[in-house]
Amino acid sequence: MLNPLFWVQAITLAFSQIWANKSRAFLTALGIIVGVASTTAVIAALTGLKAKVLTEFESVGASKFFVFPDRPENAPRNMYPWEKILLKPAEAKAIRDECTLVKAITPITEVGLDVESEGKRIEGITVSGIWSDWHVVQNRFVQDGRPFSQIDDESERQVCLINEDAIRELDLPANATGEAILIGGRRFMIAGVVETTQARFFGMNTSSAEVFIPFSVAVKMQDRNFFMRIEGLFTSPDVAEDAEEEVRFVLRRMRGLSPGDPQTFQVAAIDKFIAQFKTLAAGITAIAGGIVGISLLVGGIGIMNIMLVSVSERTREIGLRKAVGATPMAILLQFLLEAVTLCLVGGFIGIAFGRLAALGLTLIPGAQLEQADVPFWAVALSFVFSAMTGIVFGMFPAIKAARLDPIEALRHE
Amino acid sequence: MVDAHADWPLIQVIGLTKIYRVGVETIHALRGLDLSIGRNEMVAIMGSSGSGKSTLMNMLGCLDRPTGGSYLMNGRDVSKMDANELAQVRNEEIGFVFQSFELLPRQTALENVELPLIYARGGWRGRKQRALAALDRVGLLDRVEHRPNQLSGGQRQRVAIARAILNKPSILLADEPTGNLDSATTTEILALFRQLHLEGQTVIIVTHENEVAAHCQRVVRLRDGRVLSDLSIEQDIAGRHLPTTAASSSGAAPPC
Numbered sequence: 001m002l003n004p005l006f007w008v009q010a011i012t013l014a015f016s017q018i019w020a021n022k023s024r025a026f027l028t029a030l031g032i033i034v035g036v037a038s039t040t041a042v043i044a045a046l047t048g049l050k051a052k053v054l055t056e057f058e059s060v061g062a063s064k065f066f067v068f069p070d071r072p073e074n075a076p077r078n079m080y081p082w083e084k085i086l087l088k089p090a091e092a093k094a095i096r097d098e099c100t101l102v103k104a105i106t107p108i109t110e111v112g113l114d115v116e117s118e119g120k121r122i123e124g125i126t127v128s129g130i131w132s133d134w135h136v137v138q139n140r141f142v143q144d145g146r147p148f149s150q151i152d153d154e155s156e157r158q159v160c161l162i163n164e165d166a167i168r169e170l171d172l173p174a175n176a177t178g179e180a181i182l183i184g185g186r187r188f189m190i191a192g193v194v195e196t197t198q199a200r201f202f203g204m205n206t207s208s209a210e211v212f213i214p215f216s217v218a219v220k221m222q223d224r225n226f227f228m229r230i231e232g233l234f235t236s237p238d239v240a241e242d243a244e245e246e247v248r249f250v251l252r253r254m255r256g257l258s259p260g261d262p263q264t265f266q267v268a269a270i271d272k273f274i275a276q277f278k279t280l281a282a283g284i285t286a287i288a289g290g291i292v293g294i295s296l297l298v299g300g301i302g303i304m305n306i307m308l309v310s311v312s313e314r315t316r317e318i319g320l321r322k323a324v325g326a327t328p329m330a331i332l333l334q335f336l337l338e339a340v341t342l343c344l345v346g347g348f349i350g351i352a353f354g355r356l357a358a359l360g361l362t363l364i365p366g367a368q369l370e371q372a373d374v375p376f377w378a379v380a381l382s383f384v385f386s387a388m389t390g391i392v393f394g395m396f397p398a399i400k401a402a403r404l405d406p407i408e409a410l411r412h413e
Numbered sequence: 414m415v416d417a418h419a420d421w422p423l424i425q426v427i428g429l430t431k432i433y434r435v436g437v438e439t440i441h442a443l444r445g446l447d448l449s450i451g452r453n454e455m456v457a458i459m460g461s462s463g464s465g466k467s468t469l470m471n472m473l474g475c476l477d478r479p480t481g482g483s484y485l486m487n488g489r490d491v492s493k494m495d496a497n498e499l500a501q502v503r504n505e506e507i508g509f510v511f512q513s514f515e516l517l518p519r520q521t522a523l524e525n526v527e528l529p530l531i532y533a534r535g536g537w538r539g540r541k542q543r544a545l546a547a548l549d550r551v552g553l554l555d556r557v558e559h560r561p562n563q564l565s566g567g568q569r570q571r572v573a574i575a576r577a578i579l580n581k582p583s584i585l586l587a588d589e590p591t592g593n594l595d596s597a598t599t600t601e602i603l604a605l606f607r608q609l610h611l612e613g614q615t616v617i618i619v620t621h622e623n624e625v626a627a628h629c630q631r632v633v634r635l636r637d638g639r640v641l642s643d644l645s646i647e648q649d650i651a652g653r654h655l656p657t658t659a660a661s662s663s664g665a666a667p668p669c
Contacts, residue, residue: 003535325501327496327500407476
């Protein structure tokens, strides 16, 4: 119905109108520009934060899980005394031997002990009792000497692993493997030096002097009711749900819990934290979307205002176009296209400013937003919303133009 | 389309009425007007303000629909058409020339002339050649890239005429085409209308000036929404001493 020439001239005209009224068009589109720019920046910051946090989760391992004792909610304290719900070494063994979806597992018990080398004595170092699987679970291996083996635990060998911080603090020679130190008054041989690279978790750096001994040895050096936790890896992050169920099943059986009894422990997979964080991020993105909605509404009203001015300024032109054969639809489309073009230009400038802001975010020291970036979907969405604003708020002025009586319009001063 | 109804007069207006309501007042702009104009006529429509000549022009130009009566153009009843059909008739059958030219100020002469093609049904290929041909007919081939503010009043009106004849309309409808021009330019523009008429174009000029009407073959005078007289130019000039038309005869031009 409308020939290609119409579209070419309508789009050309839309741009030349903006060009002819540059400052007016800029002020009009300012609402759209600010709205799109701020939203783009927020989304960029969120993207950066998300990338950062997910990287940190990844460094821990997406298939990692923790087991720790937990008193059932609303349960009377005396029904579940602490010593009754503590994890036991036998439970860790049962999970290791029976859960097919668990790749690696280690119990961990931490005790503060005095550690002494030939020249130095440090009080209250955190000494952790671990299985050899700990290397796999925490992804930390030795840079010197040898890692723990299963034999170390089974034969309760008096061996230990330490990190570089501990070597420094104890004034040990750089190559400390083979040296002997006293831990809690007992003599241990240093079997290896573990990498100091600690999994940084939300900026919390737990790296300091660390000493590790076989779990079975650590148990002997503690009270009867000692606290331990279990850390492990599922065979893959995809089986997290099933694997969790498996661990839960084994533990409930070990504890003699019948169906319906409340659980006295927690199995928590990193997978779940990631899902929770993603939900949170999606929520914040939705709020940002709401903000852009409001700013586009405000910007849209500006667009409507300026389009009404434009229709009134160009009444004679509309009359002429109708006289030479423009249908009401052709006039409507021309003004609608003009509003949409104005909004799209505003959206484009807004995205450009948003990208600049995103670039600025990555340069803020300590903000940890180095990965802030404007994702493609945000760009696409900004354009779609800008165009929709043009259509919605340009419709009323366009209808007004289309309905003008050509005789009245040509008589307009 | 023209050939299909060759036996019909180009314009046949029968009992045309138009009633405007302004507030509570009712204005009878046309009160049963009859008029017939054939192909390749050059007709002046005259009348004082309030005679209904503007209303008639709007009807003939398909800018407005009558309240009653019928308007057949090439045998088609235009008075019953909807807004879209009227737009198409204006695009294909009517070429308007206005007193104040109505050119788009930011567009070149060529772009102004091309304007009707934007709203044409198909056939827009070769638009530049067609626009140039139209500009050639009005003698402005050396001004195609000029904008209206770089042109004189007469040249502007020539651009407007080129735009009007671009689609080879059945009717060239001019509303006081020389109202904003000096006498020398007026003569030029009227000569151009006569030239187009000689080449076969039907021309209707709405005017209140006898010297403009003098360039036409036929003069239709209106009063109170009806045809007062419908005479050949010679008869019209001869009759100007009559009291009915004497009021508007001051400054009568010699016959051409």
